[in-house]
Amino acid sequence: MKTVLPDIAADTASLELIHLALEEDIRSGDATTLSLVPSDVVVDAHILAKERCVVSGGGIARAVFRAIDDAVEVVEVVPDGERAKSGQTILTIRGPARTVLTGERTALNFMQRMTGIATLTATFVKRISGHDCAILDTRKTTPGLRSLEKYAVLCGGGTNHRIGLFDKVMIKDNHRRLWSDGGDGDLGEAVKAARLAYPDLEIEIEVETEAELRSALKGEPEWILLDNMSADMMAKCVAITAGRSKLEASGGITLANVEEAAMAGVDAISLGCLTHSAPSVDLSLEISE
Numbered sequence: 001m002k003t004v005l006p007d008i009a010a011d012t013a014s015l016e017l018i019h020l021a022l023e024e025d026i027r028s029g030d031a032t033t034l035s036l037v038p039s040d041v042v043v044d045a046h047i048l049a050k051e052r053c054v055v056s057g058g059g060i061a062r063a064v065f066r067a068i069d070d071a072v073e074v075v076e077v078v079p080d081g082e083r084a085k086s087g088q089t090i091l092t093i094r095g096p097a098r099t100v101l102t103g104e105r106t107a108l109n110f111m112q113r114m115t116g117i118a119t120l121t122a123t124f125v126k127r128i129s130g131h132d133c134a135i136l137d138t139r140k141t142t143p144g145l146r147s148l149e150k151y152a153v154l155c156g157g158g159t160n161h162r163i164g165l166f167d168k169v170m171i172k173d174n175h176r177r178l179w180s181d182g183g184d185g186d187l188g189e190a191v192k193a194a195r196l197a198y199p200d201l202e203i204e205i206e207v208e209t210e211a212e213l214r215s216a217l218k219g220e221p222e223w224i225l226l227d228n229m230s231a232d233m234m235a236k237c238v239a240i241t242a243g244r245s246k247l248e249a250s251g252g253i254t255l256a257n258v259e260e261a262a263m264a265g266v267d268a269i270s271l272g273c274l275t276h277s278a279p280s281v282d283l284s285l286e287i288s289e
Helices: 012-026 031-036 058-068 097-127 146-155 173-178 187-197 210-217 231-241 258-263
Strands: 042-049 073-076 089-096 134-136 169-171 203-207 223-227 246-250 268-270 283-287
Touching: 012 058, 012 097, 012 146, 031 097, 042 097, 058 073, 058 089, 058 097, 089 097, 097 134, 097 146, 097 258, 097 283, 169 187, 173 187, 187 203, 187 210, 203 210, 210 223, 210 231, 223 231, 231 246, 231 258, 258 268
Parallel strands: 134 268, 169 203, 203 223, 223 246, 246 268
Antiparallel strands: 042 089, 042 283, 073 089
16 A cells, blocks of 8 residues: 655745755845846746656655745646656746746755655665565654655655654663663663653664563563674574564665565664665756747
């Protein structure tokens, strides 16, 4: 079933980002356009995909142009989450030439970044199709752009992990090193301590060995993260867990071995590369003759 995408462009935080981006670029005015382009010229323009991609950010691009002039007409020819071919028009714009030129770079910057993330995510999702396993993002996002980048993951068929530090307890290696229960560091007790402090939040704990997995399971966490394990070790952990917690694989996973991880039987695979290493997709804005 296809993911229902949220209206990211209507989000207050997204609109604030758009205004900040436009202010960064325009400041006192688009000097080149104001000096050369008459105010009464109206143009038709379109954004082209210059390579195959999964589109994301059309609504954000529309909001960019409309933030400059709310009379601009923008049509998303290829909706977010859909595939586009090289050379295909994915968005059309009709409005004052000054508005189109002034908003061009900001709109493209957002769309190229978001489309790149969606495209990379879709590649991973396709690689494990046929397995009951989700592709998750992480918090390795560009500061200030997390909501847009995580939305782009959804466009590519991925699933959002926690949004921030506030919506899930995630006990990782450094937390474990600093936590002490006055005993032998039983990970199950760490889970119980977190549950006592935040009873309404899901709890996930990271483990690196079979012994740590068995220890963590005693606390009954909703999720256990298997960190940098081989596929064989993941499969063993799946058998030991036997459905008592959901299992997430992370660390050292690439397109070359992601299917191997999915075949081990984990419930999800998290990938920081979706947002920290996705290359931007080449898009261009062309004004029609």
